[in-house]
Amino acid sequence: MDELFQFFKAFYPISPAAQEAITAISTEISMARNKDLQPIGHSCKTIYFLKKGIARIYYYKDGIDVTESFEFEHSIVARVESLFSGRPSRKGIQIVEDAELIAIDANKLFKLYDAFPEIERLFRKIFEAAHVNLVNRLESLQFHTAEERYNDLIKESPEILQRVPLKHIASYLGITQVSLSRIRAKR
Amino acid sequence: MDELFQFFKAFYPISPAAQEAITAISTEISMARNKDLQPIGHSCKTIYFLKKGIARIYYYKDGIDVTESFEFEHSIVARVESLFSGRPSRKGIQIVEDAELIAIDANKLFKLYDAFPEIERLFRKIFEAAHVNLVNRLESLQFHTAEERYNDLIKESPEILQRVPLKHIASYLGITQVSLSRIRAKR
DNA sequence: CGATTCTTTTTACATATGTTAAATAATCAC
DNA sequence: GTGATTATTTAACATATGTAAAAAGAATCG
Numbered sequence: 001m002d003e004l005f006q007f008f009k010a011f012y013p014i015s016p017a018a019q020e021a022i023t024a025i026s027t028e029i030s031m032a033r034n035k036d037l038q039p040i041g042h043s044c045k046t047i048y049f050l051k052k053g054i055a056r057i058y059y060y061k062d063g064i065d066v067t068e069s070f071e072f073e074h075s076i077v078a079r080v081e082s083l084f085s086g087r088p089s090r091k092g093i094q095i096v097e098d099a100e101l102i103a104i105d106a107n108k109l110f111k112l113y114d115a116f117p118e119i120e121r122l123f124r125k126i127f128e129a130a131h132v133n134l135v136n137r138l139e140s141l142q143f144h145t146a147e148e149r150y151n152d153l154i155k156e157s158p159e160i161l162q163r164v165p166l167k168h169i170a171s172y173l174g175i176t177q178v179s180l181s182r183i184r185a186k187r
Numbered sequence: 188m189d190e191l192f193q194f195f196k197a198f199y200p201i202s203p204a205a206q207e208a209i210t211a212i213s214t215e216i217s218m219a220r221n222k223d224l225q226p227i228g229h230s231c232k233t234i235y236f237l238k239k240g241i242a243r244i245y246y247y248k249d250g251i252d253v254t255e256s257f258e259f260e261h262s263i264v265a266r267v268e269s270l271f272s273g274r275p276s277r278k279g280i281q282i283v284e285d286a287e288l289i290a291i292d293a294n295k296l297f298k299l300y301d302a303f304p305e306i307e308r309l310f311r312k313i314f315e316a317a318h319v320n321l322v323n324r325l326e327s328l329q330f331h332t333a334e335e336r337y338n339d340l341i342k343e344s345p346e347i348l349q350r351v352p353l354k355h356i357a358s359y360l361g362i363t364q365v366s367l368s369r370i371r372a373k374r
Numbered sequence: 375c376g377a378t379t380c381t382t383t384t385t386a387c388a389t390a391t392g393t394t395a396a397a398t399a400a401t402c403a404c
Numbered sequence: 405g406t407g408a409t410t411a412t413t414t415a416a417c418a419t420a421t422g423t424a425a426a427a428a429g430a431a432t433c434g
Binding site: 146 | 390391393394
């Protein structure tokens with residue numbers, strides 16, 4: 001759990017008591033590549049912290065597998081739109097590279113908010129940061145070409161090419177695999 | 188301020204004392220069409236509630252005016268990515284239709300969070316809801332055609348066509364005005 | 375009202391991306 | 405290792421969207 005609390009510290013330091021409370025509602029899991037951490041259709045009742053490996057959130061659009069987002073080690077994985085709305089998610093979480101995770105029971109976590117305002121504040125800040133990232137991602141999808149988006153991606157996470165299949169990168173960028181292949185051939 | 192507290196209630200009801208505290212850091216403003224509520228380049232230190240009218244958040248990409256989002260009456264207007272990061276925003280807020288607003292001083296609001304956990308919770312929920320909307324918007328930009336996005340938009344806010352110039356709608360949809368015109372001609 | 379400006383549409387052409395299918399290349403299971 | 409499966413690239417063609425310029429239409433202001 002140390003890595004998790006280290007991660008938390010960057011957002012908002014919490015007391016040992018709060019750490020214990022979070023430990024009590026968390027479990028550690030390992031999961032192999034290509035397994036579904038959470039299947040499509042279920043409500044998201046868990047917030048994951050990725051200690052190691054890669055995960056992606058995906059869904060099907062007209063039968064085609066679309067990657068909504070990737071998460072690498074030391075980040076939070078959750079289907080926010082289900083977590084915050086309580087509705088079942090049309091999205092699943094798949095492990096892309098063998099992963100070690102900490103699973104935090106979301107309902108129990110939300111209950112902790114009353115007793116520990118510091119925990120509420122911590123997660124508020126975590127999701128605010130996620131919100132900022134999302135706004136930037138939106139901007140990139142709204143007015144950058146696919147080629148610009150590809151270049152930005154490998155500039156920001158160069159290792160992604162070694163660790164994630166291109167088909168997933170293509171749909172993440174909002175284009176087909178063929179189109180991504182063409183863009184790559186240009187360079 | 189009544190309308191504001193009515194709006195709050197749907198997210199999380201707060202005590203009279205909390206309401207007073209918010210009232211004390213808020214001011215009411217009116218602003219005419221085409222005026223800039225907040226110019227590009229400043230840090231966002233204000234959270235607005237739109238009582239009446241329409242606002243848009245916009246920026247320039249390669250010299251072209253791009254609308255990131257529209258807000259209609261009874262919603263919150265804020266450049267979140269600046270508000271949460273503290274960094275100056277490359278985006279501005281423009282009034283699209285004569286507006287009446289309540290301006291909440293963001294720094295003072297954040298200070299209230301310590302004394303009033305209920306206020307922190309309220310705004311946490313407000314921005315969580317905004318986050319959910321953003322995820323859905325992302326999905327629409329990532330894998331719907333421009334035509335689908337246009338149809339979805341007028342289905343969801345039909346009055347937008349009467350109240351917002353098409354040039355702004357075009358950039359909001361991530362396409363040029365010419366392209367939007369073509370899509371409209373089809374129907 | 376008439377002139378000016380701003381908005382929207384239209385046209386013609388260029389480019390980017392999608393679709394389908396086939397060919398390679400890489401990976402996996404036995 | 406070998407065959408089967410999966411991933412990636414390439415080709416050929418169709419379609420959507422971008423760009424630039426002009427025309428038409430609507431709103432604004434003296």
